Amino acid sequence: MSEKKIRTFISVVLSDEIKGKLGEVIESLRETDAGVRYVKPENAHLTLRFLGYVNESKVEDIKIALGTALQGIKPFDVSFLGIGAFPNVNVPKVVWAGIREGRETLHEIRDRLEENLSKIGIEKERRQYHSHLTVGRVKSERGRDKLVSWLKSNAELEIGSMKVSEIILMESMLKKEGPEYFPLKVVSLEKEEDGDEQTEGEGE
Numbered sequence: 790m791s792e793k794k795i796r797t798f799i800s801v802v803l804s805d806e807i808k809g810k811l812g813e814v815i816e817s818l819r820e821t822d823a824g825v826r827y828v829k830p831e832n833a834h835l836t837l838r839f840l841g842y843v844n845e846s847k848v849e850d851i852k853i854a855l856g857t858a859l860q861g862i863k864p865f866d867v868s869f870l871g872i873g874a875f876p877n878v879n880v881p882k883v884v885w886a887g888i889r890e891g892r893e894t895l896h897e898i899r900d901r902l903e904e905n906l907s908k909i910g911i912e913k914e915r916r917q918y919h920s921h922l923t924v925g926r927v928k929s930e931r932g933r934d935k936l937v938s939w940l941k942s943n944a945e946l947e948i949g950s951m952k953v954s955e956i957i958l959m960e961s962m963l964k965k966e967g968p969e970y971f972p973l974k975v976v977s978l979e980k981e982e983d984g985d986e987q988t989e990g991e992g993e
Contacts, residue, residue: 792844792845792846793844793845794842794843794844794845795842795843795845795848795960796841796842796960796961796962796963797840797841797842797843797848797851797958797959797960797961797973798836798837798838798839798840798958798959798961799836799837799838799840799855799902799956799957799958799959800834800835800836800837800956800957800959801834801835801837801867801953801955801956801957802834802955802957803833803834803835803922803951804951804952806949806951807833807869807948807949807951808830808831808833809830810869810948810949811828811830811833811886811922811924811948812830814872814886814924814943814946814948815827815828815830815924815925817939817943818884818924818925818936818939821932821935821936821938821939822931822932822935823927823931823932823933823935823936823939824927824928824929824930824931824932824933825884825925825926825927825928825936826925826926826928827924827925828923828924828925829967832967832968832970833922833923834959834970835867835888835895835920835922836923837895837898837899837902837956838899838902838903838906838914840906840911843911847909847910847911848958848973850909851906851909851911851958851974852958852973852974853909854902854905854906854908854909855902855905855956855958855974855976856974856976857905858898858901858902858904858905858906859898859901859956859976859978862894862897862898862978863978863979864952864953864954864978864979865891865894865952865953865978866890866891866950866951866952866953867888867890867891867895867950867951867952867953868888868889868890868891868948868949868950868951869886869887869888869889869922869948869949869950870886870887870888870889870945870946870947870948871886871887871889871943871944871945871946872884872885872886872887872924872939872940872943872944872946873885873887873921873940873944874927874940878937878940878941878944879937881927881933881936881937881940882926882927883923883925883926883927884923884924884925884926884927884936884940885921885922885923885924886921886922886924886948887921887922888920888921888922890950891920891953892920894953895920896918896920898956899918899920953978954977954978955975955976955977955978956975956976956978957972957973957974957975957976958972958973958974958975959971959972959973960972960973
């Protein structure tokens with residue numbers, strides 16, 4: 790009998806304020822009637838590393854690697870600015886919100902994750918990491934011209950900022966109504982000047 794696999798990723802959960810702003814952005818985008826499948830704002834997150842399906846027995850090693858990677862990282866601010874698309878706004882396939890403040894720290898965390906995950910046998914991601922917040926995925930050509938026009942008009946849209954104080958290892962369960970997420974490990978980023986050490990918590 791093969792070992793059970795679970796679908797996992799490492800991410801930052803958005804603040805309620807940013808989720809609300811994201812909802813407003815999506816409602817505005819819906820007015821283009823473009824063929825886009827949007828994320829649910831309440832489920833939105835900033836992905837640091839998508840791991841995909843891993844053996845359940847590997848999860849404990851991943852938890853340890855996550856904690857090690859985050860040692861010495863203090864809480865930091867992230868600000869979201871501008872709506873764009875991959876591969877570009879003229880041929881949108883993935884609609885995203887850009888990140889201004891906090892990019893350097895996010896990339897540092899990502900690099901540390903890659904190093905520590907590789908030590909437990911998880912192959913390094915070959916694609917270059919571009920920190921962004923996924924807003925939706927284009928599923929058809931319907932309304933593309935209006936979508937492109939909207940994107941170009943909102944390239945510098947101010948969305949807001951938030952404090953990142955914890956990084957989470959999540960399990961993703963795919964269901965008909967959309968994915969459901971369950972925390973497997975929460976690692977809090979603690980301020981060193983307060984004399985606190987990094988704390989870790991298990992998901993329920």
